[in-house]
Amino acid sequence: MLKDFFGKKRKYATIPSEQSKIDIPEGLMKKCDNCHKIYYRKEMNKNINVCPNCDYHHPLKAWDRINSLFDEGTFEEWDKQLTTTNPLEFPGYEEKVEKDRNKTGLNEGVVTGKGLIDGQETAFSVMDSSFRMGSMGSVMGEKIARAIEKAKNESLPFIIFTASGGARMQEGVLSLMQMSKTSVAVKRFSEAGGLMISIMTHPTTGGVSASFASVGDYNIAEPGALIGFAGRRIIEQTIREELPDDFQTAEFLLKHGQLDKVVHRHEMKTFLTVLLSMHAKGREQA
Structure with a gap:
């Protein structure tokens, strides 16, 4: 019983397969070269490529x-x-x-x-x-x-x-x-x-x-x-x-x-x- 119990736990703790991972479109995010914060690229574009956090001009x-x-x-x-x-x-x-x-x-x-x-x-x-x-x-x-x-x-x-x-x-x-x-x-x-x-x-x-x-x-x-x-x-x-x-x-x-x-x-x-x-x-x- 104990062996079966831990076996089941290992089953549910397995790493998700590649197919189950959420796909994030390439180019969706942008990292500031100065403060390294990550933003949606649309947000940066709307801000004329100026970082909303540190004001760095990309x-x-x-x-x-x-x-x-x-x-x-x-x-x-x-x-x-x-x-x-x-x-x-x-x-x-x-x-x-x-x-x-x-x-x-x-x-x-x-x-x-x-x-x-x-x-x-x-x-x-x-x-x-x-x-x-x-x-x-x-x-x-x-x-x-x-x-x-x-x-x-x-x-x-x-x-x-x-x-x-x-x-x-x-x-x-x-x-x-x-x-x-x-x-x-x-x-x-x-x-x-x-x-x-x-x-x-x-x-x-x-x-x-x-x-x-x-x-x-x-x-x-x-x-x-x-x-x-x-x-x-x-x-x-x-x-x-x-x-x-x-x-x-x-x-x-x-x-x-x-x-x-x-x-x-x-x-x-x-x-x-x-x-x-x-x-x-x-x-x-x-």
Whole structure:
């Protein structure tokens, strides 16, 4: 009797089979990279990818950014047809680019165009770090330069959101040349009286931070964004000094006069609306 009793107990204590486990759809949950709390992905998306617990700003995809800022149905994309080739015949480069195209639905790591933000028309570029880590290649530089030129020709303000790991090594010097191409486009735009607002998001590094990202009439950043040219470790090894914990963060740059403001993602549309409105009134009075 005793043997049968314990045998039955073992029977009911067995581990559930694979078939009896509850299936949780892949991608349903998202863990915060900062506080490690887990949320429903829908909840994070509704919060524009900002953690409800610690306020950490996770990277935002290009079209999610556009949809969070522009009046519905007003955004017109430019130069969507431009795609990256392999000018230096770098082994495996085309396959990696094609993989990112399929993963992101983008032809390149930047989306450009124009639309209305609270009824005010503006030209726009937004970089997407999920495509080749937002690295700057020849097509990215070309799309940004063309967007700035169109903004100049149509007398529109120009807003750019940057997110980049730096230059795209598979394109060598052609990638580095985009620094001068985009900077010259910004210079011509400025000389024509154009307004450029640069918003640096996490991360904005390398050649992007050293060129068009840092030369706006307003240089803004999202909270906690990593912004800098060389990496922290390289700088410490070069100067043989330990850097502050908050070095190269948006808050550090603001404190040292390299940014005009750090703006929370939830307040970004209101902030841009105020800037655009203020300059529109200035042009009317002039």
